[in-house]
Amino acid sequence: MSGLFTIAQAEWQLWLRSQLALGTLLIFALLLTSTSVLTALRMSEAHQERTQQQTAAEEYFLSQPDRHPHRMVHYGHYVFRVPPPLSMIDPGVDPVTGQSMFLEGHQQNTAMFADARASAELGGFENLTTALVYQLFLPLLLIAIGHGLVIREREENTLAPLLAQGVTGVQLYAAKGIALAGASLVLLLPLAVMCAVAIGQGAALLASVGVMGLYALYLLVWCSLILLVSSLARSR
Incomplete structure (x- = not known):
């Protein structure tokens, strides 16, 4: 040995x-x-931004006047996906599948707002x-x-x-x-x-x-x- x-x-x-x-x-x-x-900073920024957006969406939803529950379901609500801690290593499919989803009754919506920036500042190497x-x-x-x-x-x-x-x-x-x-x-x-x-x-x-x-x-x-x-x- x-x-x-x-x-x-x-x-x-x-x-x-x-x-x-x-x-x-x-x-x-x-x-x-x-x-x-760069990845850690990008994910930290995304975490803070989406957390703020989720808080704002919840406050806006709760600030509505009293309505019938069925109307509230059709009014809908935004939910944002916050990057997990391991995203500092690999963001996964987050940049291409979208970061938020609109929930509403009788509808099945897909995720929206995928990160499709051109990455011009790093010549395509931002990701x-x-x-x-x-x-x-x-x-x-x-x-x-x-x-x-x-x-x-x-x-x-x-x-x-x-x-x-x-x-x-x-x-x-x-x-x-x-x-x-x-x-x-x-x-x-x-x-x-x-x-x-x-x-x-x-x-x-x-x-x-x-x-x-x-x-x-x-x-x-x-x-x-x-x-x-x-x-x-x-x-x-």
Whole structure:
């Protein structure tokens, strides 16, 4: 077992000395920080705005004069969907399904006022969220640092000496997998912090843990694919 972590530690040290790995990590960190802050601010603004609109709608509805209940049902009432705490990570379908609904008797209305802004100030990247950064850009980072996990040993003629020292192929693959999986789990720490903040704001514990578990599983699948391709490829 110690031999596995020795090989994994050697990979981590190599990545820390690699300008490519550090450069891609810096880009990922900047992108994650900017999108997280923008998404959190956007959802906080939406939360306050819709809460105020809901309060105003309720006050307007209750300020009506006394009427027959059937007429009140037909008069209708607006309800606004307030973004949940986990929306700071992923707003979900909120931008495209609408934020409010008009309730009235004998009618089934759909949600209205979808957020369809042109996002001109960010060139279309305003809707880039923390979730998309983890789903799209983190796998690219893992590919950049992990594509040479096995093939590099073959190109540098260090694979045969490793095997000659008693390291089996399974142990080598396991050590390389531990190195890449460990790096991916470390990169999940910002997401864990955001989930903890969401729990503090009232998010369900099970939902937050589920988000973390699904993203960890998603990244582990990517790590497995990267390791498989690196072991099958003959050259970079």
